[in-house]
Amino acid sequence: MTRVLCLFRDLLMYTVLVLGGFTLVILAGVRMTDISLFVTYGNVMSMFCVIFPAILVSNAWLTANLAMSFGARRGDCFWSLELVGFLLTVFFAADNLLLTNLSDSPEVAQIGLETVPVLVIPAFALVQTILFMMQIPKGRIARNVVWGVSWCLGWAIGMAIEAVYLLEAVPPFFYPVALTTPLWAIICLIFAVPGIVFAVLAWRNMKKVVVQL
Amino acid sequence: MSDKTNPAGGRVLRAEGLCKSYGKQQVLHDLNLTIEPGCVYGLIGRNGAGKTTLLSILTGQNTMDSGKVTYGGEPVWENPKVLGDLCFARELNATAETAQIRVKDYLRAGQLFCPHWDKDMADSLIKKFGIDPKKSIAKLSKGQMSMVTITAAMASKAPITILDEPAAGLDVIMREKFYRMLLEEYAATGRTFLVSTHIIEEASGVFERVIVLDEGHIIADRPTEELIDEFRYVSGEKTALDAALSAHGVQPLQVQELGAHKMAAVRGDAALFEALAADPALTVAGMNLQNVFVALCGHGDEEG
Numbered sequence: 001m002t003r004v005l006c007l008f009r010d011l012l013m014y015t016v017l018v019l020g021g022f023t024l025v026i027l028a029g030v031r032m033t034d035i036s037l038f039v040t041y042g043n044v045m046s047m048f049c050v051i052f053p054a055i056l057v058s059n060a061w062l063t064a065n066l067a068m069s070f071g072a073r074r075g076d077c078f079w080s081l082e083l084v085g086f087l088l089t090v091f092f093a094a095d096n097l098l099l100t101n102l103s104d105s106p107e108v109a110q111i112g113l114e115t116v117p118v119l120v121i122p123a124f125a126l127v128q129t130i131l132f133m134m135q136i137p138k139g140r141i142a143r144n145v146v147w148g149v150s151w152c153l154g155w156a157i158g159m160a161i162e163a164v165y166l167l168e169a170v171p172p173f174f175y176p177v178a179l180t181t182p183l184w185a186i187i188c189l190i191f192a193v194p195g196i197v198f199a200v201l202a203w204r205n206m207k208k209v210v211v212q213l
Numbered sequence: 214m215s216d217k218t219n220p221a222g223g224r225v226l227r228a229e230g231l232c233k234s235y236g237k238q239q240v241l242h243d244l245n246l247t248i249e250p251g252c253v254y255g256l257i258g259r260n261g262a263g264k265t266t267l268l269s270i271l272t273g274q275n276t277m278d279s280g281k282v283t284y285g286g287e288p289v290w291e292n293p294k295v296l297g298d299l300c301f302a303r304e305l306n307a308t309a310e311t312a313q314i315r316v317k318d319y320l321r322a323g324q325l326f327c328p329h330w331d332k333d334m335a336d337s338l339i340k341k342f343g344i345d346p347k348k349s350i351a352k353l354s355k356g357q358m359s360m361v362t363i364t365a366a367m368a369s370k371a372p373i374t375i376l377d378e379p380a381a382g383l384d385v386i387m388r389e390k391f392y393r394m395l396l397e398e399y400a401a402t403g404r405t406f407l408v409s410t411h412i413i414e415e416a417s418g419v420f421e422r423v424i425v426l427d428e429g430h431i432i433a434d435r436p437t438e439e440l441i442d443e444f445r446y447v448s449g450e451k452t453a454l455d456a457a458l459s460a461h462g463v464q465p466l467q468v469q470e471l472g473a474h475k476m477a478a479v480r481g482d483a484a485l486f487e488a489l490a491a492d493p494a495l496t497v498a499g500m501n502l503q504n505v506f507v508a509l510c511g512h513g514d515e516e517g
Contacts, residue, residue: 003325011318062311066319069274069303070326070369071296211274213303213311 004067004080011063012056012084016091019052023095030103042099042108043166047158049096049119053088054126054154060084061134068211078131078206082199085127093120109165114178121188122157125195126150132198135205157187220329220372220404223250224285226271226299231280233266233429240266242429244280248373248407253399255420255437256409257502259510262426264409265303268375271407272301284373297328300371304378305358307351316353316361317346320368327369335368355382363391367398375407380416388412392419417441417502427510437502444500444508445486448476453494461485466508478508 023045029038064077093116100111111119129150136143164174179185226248233241240263248254248271258264269275271282273289273296282289289295306312316339324330339346342360350358359382366376380388395406396419410416417423423440425433433440444466447454454475458465463485465477478500479489490497500508 007322007325010321011314062314063322066311066314066322067326069301070323070365071272071293071299072326073291073293073296075291208276210276211269213305213309 001076001080004064004072004076005083007063007067008060008080008084012060012088015056015059016088019092020095023099027099027102030105030108036107039105039107042103042105043162044158045096045099046111046119046161047155049092050123050126050154050158051151052092053085053123054130054150056088057081057085057127058130058134061131065211065213068209069213074206074209078203081131082127085131086124089120089123089127092123109162111161111165112176112178114176114180115161117179118157118161118177118184118188121195122154122191125191125198126154128195128199128202131202132205135202135209153191157191220370220402222285222372224298224372225249226282226284226289226373226405228267228271228282229280231267231270231282232278233263233270233275234278240429241270241277244429244431246271246424246431246434248405250372250405251403252405253395253419253421254405254407255413255416255423256407256426257411257413257423257506258409258426260411262510263429264426265377267426268301268377268407268409269303272296272299272375274301297326298372299375300327300366300369300373301375302362302366302369302377302379304381305350305353305362307353307355307358312351313349315347315349316344319350319361320346320365323365323369327371329370329372331368331370334370335364338364338367356384356387357382359383360387363394367394370402371404373405373407377409378411379408380410380412385415388415392416395419413506414501414503420502423502425506425509432509441500441502441505443480443482444505445479445481445489446476446498446500446504447479447489447495448474448498449492449495451475453492457489457492457495461488467511478504480508 026038026041029035030042060081064081067077068074096119097111097116100108129146133143133146161177164170164177173183175181177184179188228244228246231241231244232239244267256264266275270277271289273291284295284298287295289299320335323335324332342357342364344353344357344360350361353361359379362376363379366374366379380391383391398404399406408416417437420437423433423435423437424431451470451473454477458477463479463481465479467478469476486497489495
């Protein structure tokens with residue numbers, strides 16, 4: 001498993017560093033300039049936070065196929081993908097948390113610690129969905145449907161969180177964006193249940209996956 | 214066989230009762246195969262015969278419906294001890310998603326997972342082939358992709374190295390170089406090579422043993438010379454040829470007619486060929502591996 005993780009590190013580190021650098025540029029832009037573009041990017045980080053781990057895991061899946069073609073075990077690849085997905089989710093949540101709290105601008109919605117689970121649960125559920133989806137052969141309608149629905153839901157929850165923080169006329173049952181609020185608890189449950197189902201299916205399918213290069 | 218001690222240490226790669234189907238189409242039928250250490254095998258078969266499926270199952274990269282694959286008596290499937298001794302270098306595809314990775318990352322993966330990997334060899338081959346390691350696989354020509362596959366196979370130093378159509382994208386000079394390189398490596402290390410190819414005649418001099426796969430069945434698994442020696446073209450005037458074949462109870466595998474002249478591909482032993490050659494009305498000529506392959510697998514494609 002260590003070797004699979006080494007390969008992921010080699011191939012994903014560059015992307016993660018670029019995204020980390022991008023965050024620093026936005027942070028500097030918000031704090032040091034009046035350019036509204038930086039504020040806009042600061043506010044869409046919640047959406048990126050939900051979607052990006054899944055996108056990067058889909059790339060990592062291709063890397064896993066490469067590893068398997070050279071003799072890596074399926075089990076090692078699966079658990080490495082899970083670990084990478086989890087670490088990416090945590091990275092993007094921390095990235096979002098730091099960016100919005102360090103931006104020191106009233107125009108950038110500050111994400112509180114209590115909001116982190118509401119970002120992390122859907123993001124990690126999407127990672128499971130992607131792991132399942134990548135095992136469906138290319139061209140199958142099911143693959144496109146799963147991907148399309150997941151993508152839309154991911155964007156939707158990211159936008160909803162931003163909207164709650166930025167808009168003034170939002171009904172009180174949206175507050176706070178935390179698991180203690182029934183609405184957000186239900187939304188997280190809606191993501192978590194299929195996430196668990198997809199994780200189990202992905203694990204089961206992984207045991208008989210055909211290596212494709 | 215090579216004089217060198219085989220790095221597989223006498224371990225045999227064996228498939229028993231292998232069956233595989235895709236949907237309703239059965240690709241492999243109750244297939245048995247033994248890959249002995251220290252030998253260069255050729256796997257030949259028509260398009261769709263099941264070659265790639267067989268090779269990927271042998272290396273644990275594809276599932277089977279039934280049967281088992283073992284190496285040194287241990288199952289291959291998800292067995293890290295065994296998988297490290299097997300390398301399956303497959304044809305790279307520019308349209309595949311994995312083709313976006315760079316050549317150096319592809320080779321880095323090989324280095325990480327192949328315990329016998331020779332980095333110096335990989336670097337020198339990539340340099341020799343003139344490939345920019347920073348280029349993505351998708352940006353390489355078909356020939357260069359084949360060269361990357363060959364580099365990975367050679368540098369893996371795996372005791373059992375399997376190459377799927379390694380020469381497909383290479384020009385004739387590069388193919389010659391590849392086969393020379395393969396033989397040099399074989400002579401130096403005694404590694405076992407199993408090479409699938411469509412370019413049969415060029416490769417026939419390299420294969421010590423040839424496996425012919427037809428519609429999911431192994432129809433020949435013999436030393437190359439022995440297999441070729443079992444076949445002859447017998448030609449002559451049509452009635453004379455038919456009479457001679459019928460007298461010896463021979464069913465021709467393939468027949469070509471031109472006017473009153475007829476030529477038949479015949480399988481038999483030395484005694485039969487001597488008897489046919491003794492008939493002054495007939496001419497008996499030897500075959501090459503490609504002719505043998507056509508005689509064995511050309512069924513259903515006869516003209517006229």
